Amino acid sequence: MVICVTGKIATGKSTVSQFFAQRGFEYINVDKLGHIAFEMNKENIKQTFGTCDRKEIAKIVFADPQKLKLLESIVHPTMMRLLKDELETRKGKDIVIEAAIKRRLGIDCCDITITVVCDKKVIKERLKERYDEDLVEEILERQSDIEPEGIVIENNSSLEELQSQLEKIYQQIKAKG
Numbered sequence: 001m002v003i004c005v006t007g008k009i010a011t012g013k014s015t016v017s018q019f020f021a022q023r024g025f026e027y028i029n030v031d032k033l034g035h036i037a038f039e040m041n042k043e044n045i046k047q048t049f050g051t052c053d054r055k056e057i058a059k060i061v062f063a064d065p066q067k068l069k070l071l072e073s074i075v076h077p078t079m080m081r082l083l084k085d086e087l088e089t090r091k092g093k094d095i096v097i098e099a100a101i102k103r104r105l106g107i108d109c110c111d112i113t114i115t116v117v118c119d120k121k122v123i124k125e126r127l128k129e130r131y132d133e134d135l136v137e138e139i140l141e142r143q144s145d146i147e148p149e150g151i152v153i154e155n156n157s158s159l160e161e162l163q164s165q166l167e168k169i170y171q172q173i174k175a176k177g
């Protein structure tokens, strides 16, 4: 079975994916594959943007949809090739794929999609140590095409509450086979 976990920044995708990884699912994090693909295309990125520092690039591309598109045109072909390879080597196994922009990437190999959602103020609170608020706003704007699909998990409350929602979903998934 292939589960895809999607959702906006800091909604809890990794936490949800880890739940399935702890139950024997192989875990593929598309953000991580993006970082590997970024490294593999460093020269091109440096020539295009004048820097290949990820944090610098984040500031440039999240502020400008056209520049984000340009970065994606460099990174996504490699990233999707890496994803295909990861899926090939795990063929037949239970897999959980974490991918914020699942739909934009056209990932269509999933039996089940889980979308994690939460309120903007919760997202901002979770990110306040990691990012400045303007960057969070920009990232959320660049993620406005991420819409709820499949099983929707609302993650505004405690980790215990999330765990309990996940236990129920897991039992339903297992019952369906």
Ligand SMILES: CC(C)(COP(=O)(O)OP(=O)(O)OC[C@H]1O[C@@H](n2cnc3c(N)ncnc32)[C@H](O)[C@@H]1O)[C@@H](O)C(=O)NCCC(=O)NCCS
Pocket (backbone or CB within 6 Å): 008, 009, 010, 030, 031, 034, 035, 038, 054, 055, 057, 058, 061, 068, 071, 072, 075, 076, 098, 099, 100, 101, 102, 139, 142, 143
């Ligand atoms: C822009 C980059 C350089 C920023 O790197 P950095 O390490 O600073 O941040 P990180 O990768 O953790 O991303 C921060 C947040 O933005 C989200 N995000 C990343 N890329 C995108 C994108 N193209 N569209 C919308 N959201 C994105 C991430 O899911 C995460 O929530 C990097 O994210 C990147 O190369 N993105 C393009 C590849 C991509 O689309 N990755 C997302 C796969 S789901």
Ligand SMILES: Nc1ncnc2c1ncn2[C@@H]1O[C@H](COP(=O)(O)OP(=O)(O)OP(=O)(O)O)[C@@H](O)[C@H]1O
Pocket (backbone or CB within 6 Å): 007, 008, 009, 010, 011, 012, 013, 014, 015, 016, 031, 100, 126, 155, 156, 157, 158, 159, 160, 162
């Ligand atoms: N219900 C919750 N209660 C408290 N903290 C939570 C809850 N869910 C997630 N978190 C915390 O919020 C942060 C973001 O969660 P997580 O990394 O799972 O989100 P994500 O969607 O994978 O983020 P990113 O888009 O940055 O990859 C983490 O520090 C996580 O421990």
